Amino acid sequence: MKYIKFILIIAACLMFNTSCDNGFEDLNVNPTAANEIDPKFQFTWVQLRTSGGRYENWRANLIYSSMMMQHFASTCGYWTGDKYSYNGGYSSSLFDRAYTEQVKDVQDLINTLETTDGADQTMLGMAKIWRVVIFHRLTDMYGDVPYFQAGKGFLEGIDFPEYDAQETIYMDMLAELEAGIGLLGSGMGFGGADLIYAGDVDKWRKFGYSMMLRLAMRLSEADAATAQAWTAKAAAGGVMESNDDIAYIQHTNGPEGINMNGIGEVLDKSNGFGDDCPRLSSTLVDWMSSMGDPRLNIFGVLPVNGGDHNGLPNGLDETTIQDNPTGTSADDFSSFNPMIVQVSSPMFFQTYAETQLLLAEAIKRGWATGDAAEHYNNGVRAAMQQWSVYDASLAVDDVTVDDYLAANPYADSFEQIGWQYWAATFLNEYETFANWRRTGYPSLTPINYPGNATGGQIPSRMMYPESEIGLNPNLDAALARQGMSTDFSNQMTVPVWWDK
DSSP, X not given: OHHHHHHHHHHHHHHTTSOOOSSHHHHTXXXXXXXXXXXXXXXXXXXXXXHOOHHHIIIIIIIIIIHHTTSEEOOSTTXXXXXXXXXXXXXXXXXXXXXXXXXXXXXXXXXXXXXXXXXXXXXXHHHHHHHHHHHHHXXXXXXXEEOTTTTOHHHHOOSSOOEEOHXXXXXXXHHHHHHHHHHTTSSOOOGGGOTTTTTOHHHHHHHHHHHHHHHHHHTTTTOHHHHHHHHHHHHHHOOOOSGGGOEEEEOOSOSTTTTSOTTHHHHOGGGTOOOOOOEEBHHHHHHHHHHTOTTHHHHEEOOTTOSSOOOBOTTOOTTGGGGOTTOSSGGGSOEEOGGGSOTTSEEEEEOHHHHHHHHHHHHHHTSSOSOHHHHHHHXXXXXXXXXXXXXXXXXXXXXXXXXXXXXXXXXXOHHHHHHHHHHHTTTOHHHHHHHHHHHOOSOOOOOOOTTOSSSSSOOSSOOOOGGGTTTOTTHHHHHHHHTOOTTSSSGGGSOOTTOO
């Protein structure tokens, strides 16, 4: 604990030396030379910043992604995600924070480890895998993004990096995962400075192959042959085997802005935060209620005004809710469970449940061997029981899961797998949004709210920062390549490359 506290002190020093400006001229200038920072401290910092703070978790993860995906709903005017309204600062929030606080530091770390004689190669392997975690989320949210030249303002004087095509980015991320996995075990690693696995090489190897599986399956509709090949490689390498392998950071109650859970910094009322706007969506509550899903009491609490669980329909505001037959006040609807949105809650990056559901889908597609029903059942069980990582009181026993699976048996259905993946990724709304776009499941009913920016269709991506227009001369080429206009009039409706 003393070592972790020391790391957090160093991280705090790094944070206050990090610019939060939006333009790439500032995003790519590192005020601290990489060789002056202990790689262990830097790795801890990058992991914490990837988990993210209040800013991007509130805007990109919750207000946009969770609302579009109908896990949450709200009548508050600024919770605009299910209204498909455009808010430039909300839309670009992940982009802004990732390039200032994640990309340049992980790039510096990798450069240090690649150019220092005798550098620990296990450290390098873990850093390469983590760089993929960062860019995987970025490109899924925005499409073509700066990749090969990103974070190299200090290292190579590249102030305005080129935007790379998402297809090219994906091919390189898969290759980098393979390379990173291959380096594991050839050094001591980060040890206790690694907030995910405390330096456990075997768990990192399974995490690397699990990320490979997720990336491979993301290509299922865009490049089936490549998707199948990398899926087979990931399965052969060995993915997560139980909930003990979940990739997550266990946050703590402080220091604020450094080691608090970013979702908790938005919703944890017990710590003086507490945005009380979101309620569980009727899409989520109705589906879970119909299935007898025990997670409903994990995700939410009963309405303040009494009664059974009641989901708020998406697309309502403080005026239109008055005409809603199921309730006219936010207190008539189920709210989020405060136990899973604390500042000390863990932050999941990838789970065993996800890998099992992806393998079930891969088997159904003929891309992997095994019993799809077995992997599906494993995935559902893991998704129900993973919440005990948050608190032991949230444990779901095997008998309860057995009863659920008996009542809702696997029916050899892509849609069935999609619904369960949607539920398994609750709170990791970036991943929910990405997998929904890939598969089209579950079938969500769009909202045609007056004045929305998409013509009543669920957005296909987030928009680039407005500050990039006219500042980075490479953006226009990326917009044209993707069929997007420079006035942002159609950016939210243009699918990313893999979204076919």
